[in-house]
Amino acid sequence: MSFVTNTRLTVLTVSGLRGLLMAVMLSAIMSSLTSIFNSASTLFTMDLWRRMRPVAQERELLIVGRFCVLVLCGVSIVWIPLVKSSQGGQLFNYINAVQGYLGTPITSLFVMAVFWKRMNENGAFWGIAVGHVCGVIRMAVDFSYPAPECGEEESRPSVLLYVHYTYYCAMSLIITCMSIVIFSLISKAPTKDQLRGVTYWTRIDKLEDNSPNHVEENPNSPLDEDSDMKLKSSEDIIVEDDETKDCKYWVRFICGIPKKQQENVTPHISRKQIRQFLYEKPKWKTFMNINAVIGLLVMVFLTGFFA
Structure with a gap:
């Protein structure tokens, strides 16, 4: 029992x-x-x-x-049949494969843009274009030749048999980075004023007073000085009249469409405040860097052990 x-x-x-x-x-x-x-x-x-x-x-x-x-x-x-035909119908593998084909070039673009000061708009555009072309080609081949059923003869191209999608994503990452470097070097380099506050190395750089684009920091000035709009406090909310019997009122209420828009402008944040926000204390900076390295090592070990 x-x-x-x-x-x-x-x-x-x-x-x-x-x-x-x-x-x-x-x-x-x-x-x-x-x-x-x-x-x-x-x-x-x-x-x-x-x-x-x-x-x-x-x-x-x-x-x-x-x-x-x-x-x-x-x-x-409508895309569901393509999910069934790709990666043997396994949803997890399909999601990772598509994200790798289309998301890897974006990763390359962000990493290069943050850590390489020589990168410019021309390199970013053509680099992401080359990376996405490579990803779309592989994805089209993957969809065109679905995995055979158990017991059927393998007829897929060699690129699908011997090059796993994770390896292809690594190749796409390298190709995108190389394209960004090549197209950036053959075009004009960005100026120091354009890089200020954009990359990791220039995130807290100060703008010199003799720069032609220097603007006096005034925390009380509006975000756009050319605009005729004035600041309003958050308490100045426009209250709608009680038209509870109106059909338009209920349509707007159900769809979440506001009747009127509060006119409000975000106050200007000075560059000094931005630099103070981005500043890191050496003690906590070292602590976070050590944790980041440990996390990366653990991830590399788990990926290599279970792959």
């Missing part, structure tokens, strides 16, 4: 753990999708739509952003 009871408890425990892990995986996927949808819709709305329609108001931008999210959801549903 006790054996049967223990067996039932074990089965229930295993089932509960499976349900817990399934909930964790679904939550992680939903969190990733919502962040991707939000970022993609923001990029489209703020960088593309505002260029096409400079006179667009905030309400229009809000509607366009939400419509963009709906379109992305539809594209994600």
